[in-house]
Amino acid sequence: MxxxxxxxxxxxxxxxxxxxxxxxxxxxxxxxxxxxxxxxxxxxxxxxxxxxxxxxxxxxPGPVAVADRAGELIADGTLPVDALASLRRVLTGFALGTLLAVPVGFLMGWYPVARGLLEPYVQFFRTVPPLALIPLAIVLLGIGEVPKVFVIFLAAFLSSVVAAFQGVVGVDRTLIDAARVLGARDGTVFVKVVVPASAPFILVGMRIGLGSAWGTLVAAELIAAQEGLGFRMQQAQLYYDLPTIFVGLITIGVLGLLMDRLLLLAERRLTRWQETR
Incomplete structure (x- = not known):
């Protein structure tokens, strides 16, 4: 060279x-x-x-008998209609519960006054199973779609709000102090530091809330439902139709698993900045 x-x-x-x-x-x-x-x-x-x-x-019933029954329910259109009805109720209740839980959790975690006012109610209703509120929901809201969605909404909300609250409370104070030293105002600190740092907690809370929503579905469809997986399973119980009950159980499990995988994929994409051990 x-x-x-x-x-x-x-x-x-x-x-x-x-x-x-x-x-x-x-x-x-x-x-x-x-x-x-x-x-x-x-x-x-x-x-x-x-x-x-x-x-x-x-x-x-064996897997073959359940598969045959599932084929019959798909062929006559019963299973798709029931699955769509249940999916609509779960998605509506879960979406409303999550959308309300995130701001409420942020308020509780960021403002001590809001925490003092809201936390007793949140903790109180967390100890009351949403299924126990079905009679009250029927009396106050009737027997249409509203009480069904309300029970699912409550299950998703109570599971998600605590996760959002804990995410804000658990943010490293060093990050907040460093942002303030650099001149960031409270609003900027909240948007640029607290919200991203809380994202993993929120997404975990959403996954728990989704499981609670599906777990509440069958009981919610006790409220004068005419279609839905829970309704179909309850009708099958009256006639001791075990294959139909298994079809409903498996369908609920598969739909819940697919939705959980989608949330897990979103969690991985939104939290790539985190260190992995």
Whole structure:
């Protein structure tokens, strides 16, 4: 190399870039084994179910009988109509509960006065099961769609509001103090620091709220429903129609699992800035 030539250094990725690359590689490596384990667990579960049904445990219907019944309900349009009705109720109640829970949780976490005023009510209603409010909902709201959605809304709200509140309370004070030292006002600190730092808690609360919403669905559809998975299962119970009950259970589980996976995907995309251990 001549004296006039200047050596060019290769660009060395910074710590953040290396962390992102390592996380991406780790995710790719862990995806296939996790998917394989899920498939193995599914096969083992269906196999154990088939063996129990074959052994005649409490007249348990086997996977083939349940699949045949599901095919019949799909062919006559019953299952799609019921699934859409239940999905509409869950989505409405869950969306309303989450939309209200996030600002209420922020208020409780950011303003001590709001916390003192709202926390007793939140904690009180958390100890009262939403299902216990069904008689009151019927008396006050009638027997239409409103009381069904209200019970689901309450279950989702109470599960999400505490997570949002805890997310604000758990923000590192060092981050808030550093932003204020740099001249940020309270509104800027809240939007730029508190909200992003609270996002993981909010998303976890949303996942818990979604599970609570689906868990409340069957009881909510006790309120004079004419369609829905819970309604269909209750009708099947009267005639001891176990395959139809299993179809309803599996449909609820599959829909809830798909919605949970979507929330988990959103959580991973919105919290990429977090360090992973």
């Amino acid at each position: 001549s004296s006039t030539e200047i050596p060019i250094k290769e660009a060395v990725p910074g710590p953040a870039a290396r962390a992102r690359g390592a996380r991406t590689l780790r995710d790719k490596r862990s995806f296939l084994p996790a998917l394989g384990l899920n498939l193995i667990a599914l096969a083992v579960g269906v196999g154990a179910w088939a063996l129990l049904a074959r052994a005649g445990v409490q007249a348990l």
